[in-house]
Amino acid sequence: MQLIIGNHNYSSWSLRAWLLLRQFDLGFDTLRIALFTPGSAKQIKSFNPAGKVPILLDNDLTIWDSLAIGEYINEQHLFGKGWPADARLRAHARSSCAEMHSGFMALRKAMPMNCRRHVDNFAISVEVQQDIDRINTLWSEALSRSGSEQFLYGNFSIADACYAPVVFRLTGYGVKQPAQLQAYCDRILALPACQEWLALAQQESEVIEEEEV
Ligand SMILES: N[C@@H](CCC(=O)N[C@@H](CS)C(=O)NCC(=O)O)C(=O)O
Numbered sequence: 202m203q204l205i206i207g208n209h210n211y212s213s214w215s216l217r218a219w220l221l222l223r224q225f226d227l228g229f230d231t232l233r234i235a236l237f238t239p240g241s242a243k244q245i246k247s248f249n250p251a252g253k254v255p256i257l258l259d260n261d262l263t264i265w266d267s268l269a270i271g272e273y274i275n276e277q278h279l280f281g282k283g284w285p286a287d288a289r290l291r292a293h294a295r296s297s298c299a300e301m302h303s304g305f306m307a308l309r310k311a312m313p314m315n316c317r318r319h320v321d322n323f324a325i326s327v328e329v330q331q332d333i334d335r336i337n338t339l340w341s342e343a344l345s346r347s348g349s350e351q352f353l354y355g356n357f358s359i360a361d362a363c364y365a366p367v368v369f370r371l372t373g374y375g376v377k378q379p380a381q382l383q384a385y386c387d388r389i390l391a392l393p394a395c396q397e398w399l400a401l402a403q404q405e406s407e408v409i410e411e412e413e414v
Pocket of ligand 1: 207214215253265266267
């Protein structure tokens with residue numbers, strides 16, 4: 202398999218797909234395309250006419266969306282282990298991912314993922330705080346429903362990969378979290394795969410001005 206991603210530093214959707222593959226120790230090559238550089242849009246469109254990363258190539262199959270990549274990996278390579286085994290937890294996990302995929306616009310706009318960024322006292326607007334509160338409610342519900350002291354739904358799942366960029370954002374922008382959720386963030390950050398991603402982001406030199414809020 203080949204996973205086409207954007208910058209490690211900025212590309213949150215790329216991180217989701219990459220982390221899922223890495224955490225489950227699946228074999229894949231990575232092609233990194235530095236976003237918004239000369240020729241990058243054309244190169245991405247040569248794989249995906251929609252012009253977005255991540256893109257997963259598995260032999261002659263192209264999958265061009267992070268959630269669809271998660272579902273494909275779950276079906277074809279994890280035999281269901283990408284989601285919780287319990288149907289009710291699975292429905293909750295899928296809803297959580299769908300909410301991330303289509304929502305939290307205020308958070309995403311005001312606090313773009315920027316792995317190299319570390320600030321304290323970042324000014325948080327009412328709208329962004331509402332998104333953070335909603336995410337905290339959702340994470341608390343997941344942890345309490347699953348009874349997990351590790352990942353959101355017990356074992357590492359697509360949901361943890363989906364929310365990893367939020368963990369990176371909350372940490373980078375110095376957002377104080379309730380103890381139980383901070384502990385969850387710390388566990389995600391401590392994963393060797395997340396440390397690997399952060400190290401790769403540190404090595405990158407490209408700067409996307411719009412993301413440097
Ligand atoms: N819904 C898509 C979103 C993908 C997306 O927006 N990717 C961004 C990078 S994180 C991108 O390719 N941006 C390049 C561009 O818009 O030109 C997914 O989940 O894969």
